[in-house]
Amino acid sequence: MDLTKRERRDRAREKARHIRDQQVKSERRARWFIQGGVLLAIFAVVSAVVLVIVFSVPSQAAGPRNMVSDGIVFGPKGEPILTEGIHPEFGPTPYYESAENGKINIRVYADYSCHYCKQFEETTSAYLSSLLDGGNATLSIHPIAIFGSGLNRYSVRATNAVACVANYSPKYFLSVNAALFQHQESALQNRGLGNDELWTIASASGASDPKVEECIKHEMFSDWAVAATERATRYILPNSDNVSLRGTPTVLVNGALYTGSPGDLDSFKRFIAESQGKTFSTKPPSHTGARNT
Incomplete structure (x- = not known):
């Protein structure tokens, strides 16, 4: 149709x-x-x-000996204060010494990839040594790895390296600490130094114990390095004037935050002098610190 x-x-x-x-x-x-x-x-x-x-980010990790506070503490004549390591079930025990005894309590949080940390180390190391030699201060160094996995995990591995030194050869810690900052430029230009190179620096600085070599090359304290960094950046810093770590270097003097230039020695000396006139007598907490909000 x-x-x-x-x-x-x-x-x-x-x-x-x-x-x-x-x-x-x-x-x-x-x-x-x-x-x-x-x-x-x-x-x-x-x-x-x-x-x-x-x-x-391991929340708990066994730490090196002589760093029970997550940092290593030096007293008169630059002698390290020996302690047990951090037990993974209990966490760190903050170091405390009342400023009422007249001593200056200086605490430094630093990352070996941090340019300003290098500047602070080079600017103040001789002055800090003189304070320690005179028995007038304690110095706590807290190596952390806020740069994390950058540069082939260099911050973590460098922090592990000094932890190995603290654990097996603590009297050479300050020498290795200074040497790592001296080699910082080379490290940053080459995506971080390898573990073999870190061992070479440590041994050349006096920490030549074969146990240090094994520890560095096997990264025995890398989990602790990550955990210590997490604690430092997540919580209010213990025994401080309610200070949170927002970058490196973070420097505390008798619990107060130094806000001057890391490369200005006169500014740092003035801050030390001002801090000596204050008393910081807060009872040491039994935990790492209050949680940041």
Whole structure:
């Protein structure tokens, strides 16, 4: 049966409408799959990041001997104060000495990849040594790795290296500490020094015990380095005037934060003098510090 012109036109319109409807449905399905795929991809990435964070930051880790506070403390004549290591079940024990005895309590948080930490070390090391030699101060050094996995994990590995020295050859800690800052430029230019190079620096600075070599090369305290960094950056610093670590170097004198230039020795000396006129007698806490909010 032959169709009239009008009937053929109506059928053509109906077919076009059907094709258009199918296309709209197909586009909707495609958008749903794309959106769903994007959401799944985002979820997968977020989950992976969460897993990396959770499993890459050990909340508890055994620490080196002579660093039970997460730092090593030096007293008169620059002699290290010997302690046990951190037990993973209990965490660090903050070092405390009341300023009422007239001593200056100086605490330094530093990263071996940090330029300003190097500047502070080079500017103040001789002055700090004179304070220690005179029996007028205690010096606590807290190596941390706020640069994390950058430069082939150099901050973590350098912190591990000095932890090994503290554990086996503590009397050479200050020498190794200074030498690492002296080699900082070379380290940064070469994506960090290797563990063999870190051992060479340590041994050349006096820490030549074979146990130090094994410790450095096997990164025995790398988990502790990450955990100590997490504690320093997450909590209010213990025995401080409510100070949070926001960068390096962070320097405390009798619990007060030094805010002057790390390269200005006169400014630091004035701050020391001002701090001697104050008393910091807060009872030492039994924990690492209050949680930052």
